[in-house]
Amino acid sequence: MAISLKPEHLKRYKDIAVLFMKYGRSDLVKTSGLSLALGDESPEVAAVAPEAGELAADLERLGPTFIKLGQLLSTRADILPPPYLEALARLQDNVGPFSFADVERIVEDDLGVRLSKAFNRFDSIPMASASLGQVHRAEMRDGREVVVKIQRPDIREQIMQDVAALEELATFLDSHTEMGKRYDFAQMLSEFRKSLLRELDYRDEAGHLIEFAENLRDFDLLIIPRPVEDFTSSRVLTMDYIHGKKITALHPIRRLEINGKRLAEQFFRAYLQQILVDGVFHADPHPGNVFLTEDERIALLDLGMVSRIMSGFQDNLLRLLLAISDGRGEEAADITIRMGTRKENFAEEEFTRDVSDIVARHTDTSMNKVDAGRVVLEIQRIAADRGFRLPPEFTMIAKALLNLDQVVYTLAPDFDPNAVIRNYASQIMQQRILKSLAPGNLMTNLLDVKDFLERLPNRVNKILDAVGNNELELKVDAIDEKKLMEGLQKVANRITVGLVIAAMIIGASLLMRVETSFKLFGYPGLAIIFFLLAAAAAVWLVVIILYYDETAEK
DSSP: OOOOOGGGGGGHHHHHHHHHHHHTTTHHHHHTTOOOOOOHHOOOSSSOOOOOHHHHHHHHHOHHHHHHHHHTTTTTTTTSOHHHHHHHTTOOOOOOOHHHHHHHHHHHHHHHOOOOHHHHEEEEEEEESSSSSSEEEEETSSSSSEEEEEEEETTHHHHHHHHHHHHHHHHHHHHHHHHHHHHHHHHHHHHHHHHHHHHHHHHHHHHHHHHHHTTTTTTEEEEEOBGGGGGOOSEEEEEEEEEEGGGOOOOOHHHSSSSSHHHHHHHHHHHHHHIIIIIIEOOOOOGGGGGEEEEEEEEEEOOOOEEEEHHHHHHHHHHHHHHHHHTTTHHHHHHHHHSSSETOOOHHHHHHHHHHHHHHHHHHHHHOOHHHHHHHHHHHHHHTTTEEEEOHHHHHHHHHHHHHHHHHHHHOOOOOOOHHHHHHHHHHHHHHHHHHHHHHHHHHHHHHHHHHHHHHHHHHHHHHHHHHTTOOOOOOOOOOHHHHHHHHHHHHHHHHHHHHHHHHHHHHHHTTTSSSEEEEEEEEEEHHHHHHHHHHHHHHHHHHHHHHHHHHHO
16 A cells, blocks of 8 residues: 555655655655656666765755755664765755845734834845745844844745655555664654744744743853844744854864863853753754854854753763763663663664674774764664664754764864763752752642641541451461551651651751851751751661661561
8 A cells, every 4th residue: 555645745755756766765665655656757776876965965955844854864873874964964054035025024914013113224135044034134223233033934834734745654654664663754753843843933932042041041151142022923033133153164263262172161061951950952053053252152043943851861861971971881771771662673682782882982982082972873773773762852862962062072172071071960960959959849849748748647547447446457477466566656656757857858948048147057057957957867767777677677
């Protein structure tokens, strides 16, 4: 059974079929029935495999959807060989500009105000033009210099139609081909659709600018442009103009004049915080999105592609990065297995061996420097080969780490990311602990304690009623009522002491936020006293449990 060749998708099916034929996958064309879309125009299979750069050029010609798809494929080491990954990573997102008449119409329709009324100046020639939109420099009525990003006319409809065709093809390949079952193209296209929809709503990007500016406020060498919220819509984004140049456009002499190592370290640490602490990170930090400002700071631009990860995933990712940086291959494999899902044909021993080999090989290449991004990409390829599925977040992190390596090496060729990972790990753990003690989390814990205390009397009454009515049944070989009551009393006493300790810790945490002149070790004195009392009580409880339990066993 072949895919249904819907008329509105026919052109895209033909384009995809030509790509498959050109790059050696004519079997997929025949299996899926795409040969029907080619008709009598089937191209001959090339005797020599095309150069990797040709694939990037072909995707550029197919338009915005395929440019974005190529950028996604640049992170899939499990699907494409390294030369193609490198070619797609350099995929240019530069296309011809659309007319200023369209710019004026879109801005006025979305903002509800004439261009001449909203801005003192609005340049008719765009600063840059990409597949989804273009950027114009302007000046607000109050003199504030801004850039205005305008979405291409009807681009959403075009992209959604292309994605629908790709999703139909992906679903068919997953169901009818070994390659599809191996790589799960439908899931990949589902994540691709979500990412594109978020990128097509400029209000999301404005929110990201605000969020990242707040999260990274402690990094004095980083700057995030602020959006002008009243002049922002789903198709128009107005934000601060940043004076600077792309780091890839810097003259070699200029690079010698800046403190590249310091900039690279702070930039790298900022991304570690985004990924491992904040749980929200810029997923596309390629060198073209990174500017060096006139006051020698780093500006992050184009925050349309953002990914979020859960706390448990962050813990495993930190362990994985530490294992890679220390060259511990088997541990890296074990951690990766915890992060994904086993398929029926998962070969665990082979997976562990392959991951250990790739970590050892990269460690041997440079004793001081391992490209974590490239290793993570290789792990993703090994997982697909060995019947193991990693979550979509893993792909986005791999892409971010790979681009991150490129940026820091551009700023400082001798930069060692792994030293930063190792040295910064303890600070990351402190930040994660402090985040867990945030007022919102403390209130959640207090509500849990309140719920437990509210239910405790009722539960104890039920137990005591069952005991009093001789309805309590314990499955034991022999019973001594005296020892049983002593045991229950121990349990009750330990639960009570545990609750008191927990209450003291929570109370002390809340008191830490109360300013007072009484200080101990530089912190509010009363809070520290409660912490010390709680620690002493906890130690005492552990000693009692260990000593008396051991005595009772003897």
